[in-house]
Amino acid sequence: MKDGANRKRSRPPAPHSHPWQRRLLRWFRGHARDLPWRRTRDPYAIWVSEVMLQQTQVATAIPYFHRFLTRFPTVRALAAASLDEVLALWSGLGYYARARNLHAAAQVMATHHAGELPRDLEALRALPGFGPYTAGAVGSIALGLDVPLVDGNVARVLCRIEGWESGAEESRARAWERAGALVVVDEAGDWNQALMELGQAVCTAKAPACGRCPVRPECLAAERGDPATYPLARPRAERRHLRFVALAFFDGPRVLLVRRERKGLFAGLWELPAAEIGPEGQASRVALRVARSFAGMDATVEPAAIVRQTLTHREVTVEPFVVQGRRARPPPQGRFVAPQELASLGLSSLATKTLRAVGICAAGKR
DNA sequence: AACGCGGGGCA
DNA sequence: TGCCCAGCGTT
Numbered sequence: 001m002k003d004g005a006n007r008k009r010s011r012p013p014a015p016h017s018h019p020w021q022r023r024l025l026r027w028f029r030g031h032a033r034d035l036p037w038r039r040t041r042d043p044y045a046i047w048v049s050e051v052m053l054q055q056t057q058v059a060t061a062i063p064y065f066h067r068f069l070t071r072f073p074t075v076r077a078l079a080a081a082s083l084d085e086v087l088a089l090w091s092g093l094g095y096y097a098r099a100r101n102l103h104a105a106a107q108v109m110a111t112h113h114a115g116e117l118p119r120d121l122e123a124l125r126a127l128p129g130f131g132p133y134t135a136g137a138v139g140s141i142a143l144g145l146d147v148p149l150v151d152g153n154v155a156r157v158l159c160r161i162e163g164w165e166s167g168a169e170e171s172r173a174r175a176w177e178r179a180g181a182l183v184v185v186d187e188a189g190d191w192n193q194a195l196m197e198l199g200q201a202v203c204t205a206k207a208p209a210c211g212r213c214p215v216r217p218e219c220l221a222a223e224r225g226d227p228a229t230y231p232l233a234r235p236r237a238e239r240r241h242l243r244f245v246a247l248a249f250f251d252g253p254r255v256l257l258v259r260r261e262r263k264g265l266f267a268g269l270w271e272l273p274a275a276e277i278g279p280e281g282q283a284s285r286v287a288l289r290v291a292r293s294f295a296g297m298d299a300t301v302e303p304a305a306i307v308r309q310t311l312t313h314r315e316v317t318v319e320p321f322v323v324q325g326r327r328a329r330p331p332p333q334g335r336f337v338a339p340q341e342l343a344s345l346g347l348s349s350l351a352t353k354t355l356r357a358v359g360i361c362a363a364g365k366r
Numbered sequence: 367a368a369c370g371c372g373g374g375g376c377a
Numbered sequence: 378t379g380c381c382c383a384g385c386g387t388t
Contacts, residue, residue, distance in 0.1 A: 053383040060374055061383090094372025097385070131385045151383050169367090196383055205381060206377080263387095265371070310378090311372055349373060 017184045020218045025187065027214040028194030031201065033058070036065055043117045043142035044075050050137045051098050051129060058200075064093050075117070078103060079110035087268060087346030096267060096346070101129025119143050132176070140188040148179035149192045153199025159231045160203060163220025171231040203227075239315050243279065245287045246272040246320045248304070248358040249295060249328040251336045255360055256294075257345070258334035265314075271351040272320065272358070273334065287321040299325030305357045309350045316350060320357045 017025075032038065035058065037049035048068055052061040068089050072078040078086070083103055090099035105127040109115060117138065118124055124135040136149030150158075150172060158164075158178050159171040166174065184191040202213050208227045210216050221227040249256040257270045273294070277286050284303065291299045301321040309316045330336065337345065342355070342362035352362050 050383065055372080055382055055384055057374065057382055092373075094374085095384085097371070101385080129385070133384055137383065149383085152381080153383070193383090200383080267371085309373085312380095313370070314372095 020215055021182065021184055021191070023214050024194050024198065025184065025190060028190060028197055032193070032197060033201075036062060041142075043138065045069055046142035047117060047134075047138050048102070050134050050141075051102050052093065054098060054134070055095060056093065060093070064089070074115070075106050075109045076115045078106040079115075083268075084346065085344070088344050091269075091345075091347050092349050092352070094349075096269060096348075098129060100268070104128040105130065117143065119145075121145060121147055137192065140183075140192050142189075144189060146183050146185050146188045148176065148183050148188070149196075150175045150179050151196060153196045153203075154179060154192075156205060156231060157195055157199045157203045157215075160208070160221035160227050161215060161219045163224065164230070165232065167232045239310070239313060241279065241315045242317070243277045243281065243283075244274045244316070244318045245277055245283045245290065246274040246318050246354050246358075247287060247291055247294070247301070248272055248320060248322045248360075249291075250322070251327050254336040254338050255355070255358075256328055256330055256334055257337045258331060266348045266351070269346045269348050269351065270337075271348070272354055273331070274318070283319040284321070287319070291321070291323045291325065294328040294331075295323055295325040299323055304359075307350065307353045307357050309353065318350065318354050318357075320354050322358050 035049075037046050040046065049061065049065055052064055052068075071089060072081060072086075081103070083100065086099050086103045087096060090096060093099075108127055109117060113123075118127075121135055121139050124130050124139060125132075130138070133149055133151050136147050139145040139147040140149060155168065155172040155175040158175045159166070162174075162178065164171055164174060179195075182191070198213070198215065202209050206228060208222075210219070210222045210227060213219070213222070216222050219227065221230045247256075256273060258273050259270050260266050260268060262268055273290065275286055275290050277283060284301065287301045287303075288299075291301050301323055304320040304322060307318040307320065309318075339360055339362070342360070347355075347362060355362060
């Protein structure tokens with residue numbers, strides 16, 4: 001059952017909600033998807049889901065949500081875990097700062113909030129990883145506070161209803177003000193989810209299904225006949241290209257992995273030793289130089305299949321090489337890892353693909 | 367205010 | 378392929 005959506009209400013409608021808001025709430029309670037985090041009222045579980053859903057689609061998050069809650073069922077369980085284990089469960093989900101902040105916030109809750117989520121907006125906002133959206137979402141959905149939220153969906157929906165002739169950035173700012181005025185007292189959680197669900201299922205970015213929209217009579221953009229043009233598009237930043245060589249040093253079945261630095265791209269995750277090469281760099285030459293610095297001057301390298309990955313702001317190419325030579329000396333931040341250990345390490349999808357290119361399959365990883 | 371940060375799904 | 382998505386932290 002969809003707990004938040006279908007919960008029976010004994011209260012009459014809040015005094016300040018408009019008829020179209022009641023209509024949208026009714027639509028939501030009839031159309032809400034049956035999602036794992038809607039089957040619970042555990043604030044901790046709802047918090048985890050909100051973090052996973054940042055810039056991440058529902059279908060992608062679901063299996064991660066189940067695994068995470070099984071391994072870390074409570075704030076205290078998460079707080080007591082090692083960061084490495086948290087990152088391992090996050091492996092493949094992306095935006096790894098989310099996992100570090102989730103872990104850090106759980107430790108603050110364990111120490112200063114009796115192992116529970118603080119029940120007011122200011123205290124939530126003070127926690128790592130709680131920005132305006134997440135504080136609003138956890139506050140309204142998990143804790144029942146009468147607070148608004150704005151995400152990409154809500155900004156788009158309100159921009160269209162109001163007919164704002166503004167771009168995404170400005171629409172988002174205006175949406176916060178409007179959303180604050182629209183909060184449905186005592187039902188903010190369902191109301192906020194209704195706005196988001198409408199944006200996800202009906203009022204989509206490219207092809208809004210106005211024929212199925214419960215708010216169409218109130219929508220200025222629909223009335224003007226061109227809702228898809230709201231909010232105004234802005235030019236995209238160009239994607240920069242990154243090239244790396246990656247080296248696979250073997251010691252029997254084990255392979256040398258190094259941990260990336262704590263900041264920047266793929267921070268704190270494990271990968272094959274790699275070196276960036278410029279657009280004109282000769283991969284085999286750089287690979288040979290790096291290989292010999294680790295494994296002696298008689299080392300040779302054999303190229304493997306090139307791996308490509310597109311990120312929002314980056315086009316990454318990795319040219320992997322298998323090294324033949326005497327056993328490499330692991331650098332301080334590196335060690336030889338057996339294949340069966342890979343599942344317990346934080347690996348990016350790119351690192352997993354690169355490992356596969358040199359013949360190593362990380363069980364349970366894409 | 368702008369930028370860096372993953373990855374998957376879909377037209 | 379280009380674009381979008383239940384954003385946050387740093388500079």
